[in-house]
Structures are given as structure tokens and as C-alpha cells.
Amino acid sequence: MKERERRQFKRQVLVMFLHVFDSETGKVLGYLGDISTHGLLLISETPIEVDKKIIIGVRLQKLEADLHYVDMTADKHFCCMAQSRWTGKIDHELYATGFMLLEPSDSVIQEIQQIIIRIGKEETSPTHKYVDAMLRLDKTLSQTERADIAQDIQALHGVAFVSFQEDLPHVLIVEHNIDEISASTILQHLNQQQIKAELVTLKG
Template identity: 30%
Template sequence: MYIKSPAQHIHENSLKPEDRRSVKRRHLIYYLRVWRTKDNTPLGQVVDINSQGLMLIGEKPIPTGEELDLKIHLPDEGEEIKFLNFKAICRWSSKDINTAFYDSGCEFVDQSDDKIEQLQKLIEEYGFSD
């Protein structure tokens, strides 16, 4: 699967001040797969993530404004299969530079302390060092 480089994504300077991210996006050392929880449909793979949301790349667009119950399959570190479940809203979706794919930006809805801690652990464990 082709994933564009960070420089090919929308430049933050071209966004309105209220649309700019306040938390740095992190790329992960794994291509973590994302599924729709209700029907176990694969949506794509995580491109980048932070405590407020993620961008994923997939074969189909996600309708803007759609509320999603999602799960990320975490890397196998033993016999136990682990998932991180979360709720998100798709804020945008557009064709990738490789027109066979779509990029979608999702904002996390469940901002409980437990979910934030799980996301921080995922980012610390699987994020590229800066």
C-alpha cells in the first residue's frame, strides 16, 4: 500500500487558526489496521495519530460527520489479541495522492482519562522517536 509522505499532506499553515492541530501528530512504527466495530469491516490503516484523533488511509472514503465505533488491532506481543476501542467522528475525507486510496481525518469523541491514557501508551510504545 502506498502512503504519501508527511510533506504531501495538507500544510498546517494553509488552515484557518481554529482548524490547526494543537497536538503534534505522530507516525507509528507499525501500520495498525482500523475496523468498524459493529460489523468488523476494515476501514484502513493508521497514518498518524495523537491524543485528539487520527488520520487513516483506506480504499473507501468515510462520510464527513459520520460517528464511528472503531477498533485498532494492536501488534501481536504474545498469544492475546489486543484491540483499542474508541469512538470518533470523521472530520474530512479526500483522495490520497495515490488515487486508489482515500485519507480520512477522525477526531476522538471518548476523551475519558482511561482512553487518553491508552492512546498515550500506544503512541509512546509504537511512535517514531522525534
């Protein structure tokens, strides 16, 4: 599908990732990559079939490690019917799926606008000190090895939070202070320990 057909409305790239889930089951589908009042980008390990309709939910709290299901009675979130319009690979193993929001309510539009204000990426003059980096690790690493890596990264100066998602066990989310440590420095730290890793980047 051509790029202009993929995206009719410019979406806002975010400096932090939020969980996206199926509101009918509460099951976490992946991460929110970018968003507008017309659509959003889902990052997941499995592709979503094109034209599939889902009452999609976005969890508004910060990421939590090993979150499989969202508690819709306790977790702050919003839901909206959405339809997948395209899907493609971000890298060797991660997929991006573009969703169009179908008749979002005024309250959903307000929540999205607040997300953009709170964690939207300003390309010209960054205003956020703490941002999320997404790293894809060697898929052959065991759970114990991944836990050791997370503990090691957490100890780095400038790192605030480290999260693995069991449904995406080889994806590491690192919240870090960009004034103290960069995503490339975190990647270099892993590579120096002979750990295969790559930064996952999204185009704005």
C-alpha cells in the same frame, strides 16, 4: 478544508501500521496512519463521509495478512466514538480520513500514549530499527502475481514481514530493518522487475 482546520492537535506519525476497524461489525476499515489523544488518521481505499460518527476500534497486535474482521473477544484493542472531520486523497487510489475522538476514556488515552511510546516516529533521532513501508502496486496484478511478489520481497535480506490486505489488495505493507534495507531499495527491487509500484508517504 484548510490545513489548520483539518488538524487542531498535532498527531504522532507511526513507524508501523495497525488495523482500524468498525467496532459494531468488526470489519477492518484500513490502517492507522497517525494518532494523538484527540484524533487519528485512517488510510483506506474508500473515502469516509465527513461528519460520520463511528465507534472506531484500533487493533493493537501487529498486522496480519488477509485480516477482514477483528475478533474483539481475543484481539487486544481499544474502541472510542469518533467523528470524521475531513477526507482527501493520499495518492491516486488511497484516501486519508481525519477523525476526532469524542470524549475518549482515561483507559483509551493511556492506550494511545502507549502506542506513541512504542511505535511513534522520532523525527530527530530515530530509535526504531524495524519500520513499516507502504507500497501501492499496479491494480491489475492478479492474486497469484501479488502472492509471488510478497514471497519475493519476503526473501530480501532485512525484510521481516510482508502483508497484503484483501480489502486493499494493491497495498503492500513491508516491515523491514532500516539498518539492512531501505524502503527505496525495496521499491527499486520491484521496479527492476518491471513491476509498477509507488511508495505511499504520510506527512508528519
